[in-house]
Amino acid sequence: MAVLSATAALAGTPQKAPERVVSANLCTDQLALLLAAPGQLVSVSRLSRDPQSSLMVEAARALPVNDTRAESIFLFAPDLVLTGTYADPATVQMLRALGIRVEQFKPADSLAEVRDNISRMGGLLGRDEAAAGMLARFDAGLAAASDAPESRPRAALYYANGYTTGGKTLAGDILRKAGFANVADEAGIPDGGNLPLERLVMLAPDVILRGHEYPGYSRANEVLKHPALRALPGSLLAGHMDDRHWICGTPAVIEALHDMRALRQRIEAGR
Secondary structure, eight states, rough: OOOHHHHHHHOOOOOOOOOEEEOOOOHHHHHHHOOOOOOEEEEEEEEGOTTOOSHHHHTTTTTTTSSSSSSHHTTTOSSSEETTTSSSSHHHHHHHHOOEEEEEOOOSHHHHHHHHHHHHHHHHHHHHHHHHHHHOOOOOHHHOOOOOOOSSOOOEEEEEEGGOOOOTTTHHHHHHTTOOHHHHHHTSSEEEEEEOHHHHHOOOOOOEEEEEOSSSSOOHHHGGGGGGHHHOTEEEEEEEEEEHSSSSSTTTHHHHHHHHHHHHHHHHHHH
């Protein structure tokens, strides 16, 4: 049964599934590509074709792209636009003023919110059955990764410019579910923030998970190559995370979860 909008619920009639959907956000791009009916999604954002950020490059190449601006989106004559909560307010306001329905998705900060976004996307597209199947597979993946860790190795997520994320983020929730303790929480960084290299060295985590280094020279990436990271006694400098599995709240987070659980089990076995 299709999810009812507030207006439709009051009226007692189901919301009609949209026929021309435009997505203007990397994360809504991927959820819509996974759930939309054939021909329902008519455009996605340019980032959906970026192999460094998107897991669905090939599927995205089958659709025209938009530049996320109102003028570009309007040309596709959408009856539903999907975007994020950090979209340009002027773009959202202009589209709504033109009578176009715009639905904004907050970035998922937990595995539970990934479930919520899958369910919501299915309802908006009139694809509840497809969403239910995706959620069943998602829950099975979560269950398969659930165990009682012998201990909780201390992990650090470390990105360009010394950025890290704590327990109140999706990456932090993945770490917790995989059986790790997050040193960002010890450092008083529950969300996202800068963790100076000196502070990271003093925290001496059991494992350091580095963000991806993008092509080209950037001083922001230099901290990820610093000799101090390799010199930390007892710390495992793990390979770069595949940011594509962590950046958006899609079913792909299950793969990141299983990778982290396997890493934790290797650390336990080596102790």
